[in-house]
Amino acid sequence: MFKTALAGTAETVTAHLEKVLSGYEGELxxxxxxACGGGKRLRAFLVLESARLHGVAEAPALDAAAAIEALHAYSLVHDDMPCMDDDDLRRGLPTxxxxxxxxxAVLTGDALQSLAFELVAGLDLPAERRLALMQGLARAGGGQGMVLGQVQDIAAESASVPLTLDQITRLQALKTGALFDWSATAGAVMAGADPAPLSTYASAFGLAFQIADDILDVEGDEAATGKRVGKDEAAGKATFVSLMGLEPARSEAGRLVSxxxxxxAPYGEAAENLRQAARFVISRQS
Amino acid sequence: MFKTALAGTAETVTAHLEKVLSGYEGELxxxxxxACGGGKRLRAFLVLESARLHGVAEAPALDAAAAIEALHAYSLVHDDMPCMDDDDLRRGLPTxxxxxxxxxAVLTGDALQSLAFELVAGLDLPAERRLALMQGLARAGGGQGMVLGQVQDIAAESASVPLTLDQITRLQALKTGALFDWSATAGAVMAGADPAPLSTYASAFGLAFQIADDILDVEGDEAATGKRVGKDEAAGKATFVSLMGLEPARSEAGRLVSxxxxxxAPYGEAAENLRQAARFVISRQS
Incomplete structure (x- = not known):
């Protein structure tokens, strides 16, 4: 069962993050x-499954999984701030x-970004592979990846002309796709194998994930999602749902998951967990 | 002349940062x-002098210098925000x-932090040395270094008991000392040499620099410093000056520079630029 596997991963990764973070003192x-508590740990799951497919040892896989969750947590803490998305609730708790x-919030996010890079720099792997992961993470997470996607997302809210489907697809690829790609290909990079099949998987999966997120913002339940819903529509924001309509968006998400x-295919049955992860995102309620 | 050397470094590093940043699109x-414009480039100067002392090639030295200035710029952009120091002026221009x-401001800082790590990960150096620099930078800049110093600094402002001299010295070592240390030792690390003498230099220099900063906040001129002055006293903040008195603080800064x-000493005459840099900080007007 995928949900059991994901819950198991979440527990392992959360425990590892707590251990890593135990050296950080005081209120910070x-x-x-x-900020690193809770969450589905979907990105960590991608890292760990991708590592398992390539026979990567558990220690570096777990550190890389913790790194991507720390980076994700930093982005959420900053996104939730009043000057950004202004969210008071995250994973069912006050932001x-x-x-x-x-x-x-500013400083916690800053420290978590540093931590992500520190973890990757310290992976128990050959130096060249650590560096490839570092450079990939900096590119995917920085001003030519996730952060650029954020800036474009905010700019779109105040633009007089709503984004087109092409623009929103590019924005999503930057904002969430690049880190999905890093996560899903991490195992191949750690093993020095070809990351291409996992990269294709991640692109389609990332886009399906964002479409599902937009659907949840329309259909979701605050208690189940643990965050405010209906925010996109209230902000008059163009989403996959507003541009395509609810049912076509659902069917596009299905096509992307396939x-x-x-x-x-190159991984055969061994990749079944990753396939289930992709199918899960379009059926999830939170 | 040290001021000429520093101005030359500033020009070179600014041009290099502009080249590095030319690939970043749009408003971001x-x-x-x-955010990376202007500034004294003191940290870059330390990197470049330290690299020169160890015969490091120009390309990696310049990239490392750009990296530390990007990291410094990120910290300033976030520090200046209304929820932090609330400064509207920096280097004579609006923040x-x-x-x-x-x-x-949040996203620009985030992207500049990423850039710093990306630059270090991509240095034209053996992989192990790049990783040593990466780990040092993440530690010095993160939640056990600069960011922790920031948190403690903010906490001190609202504390009922002012900080002691020991506490303020530790805070300063975290907040600015750790990155001074990284900068001054970078050349030794890049060359695989012993960083100990430069580390001793950096600790004393960093502390003298902070004392000089506190003196400038009392005595400085807004037009010359390009930032607001008198803020520490207005905030009732404990500083080296408020704890020691103006003249003892000045004499302590002098002792630290010596x-x-x-x-x-191990570098002999070759380190004269670094000595002049230390002497400069206690005589500067901005």
């Missing part, structure tokens, strides 16, 4: 641990700037 | 370039959140 340490304050699963 | 790219907005200069 507390806020970093709080960092609500529980502490905005200064702590495409993602097909890309894993 | 513009804000990143703006990023004033010229753009707070969301752009100590910094003495630590460079």
């Amino acid at each position: 340490g507390a806020a970093m641990r709080y 960092v700037h609500v529980k502490w304050d905005e200064a702590m 495409l993602a699963c097909d890309a894993l | 790219g513009a804000a990143m370039r703006y 990023v959140h004033v010229k753009w907005d707070e969301a752009m 100590l910094a200069c003495d630590a460079l």
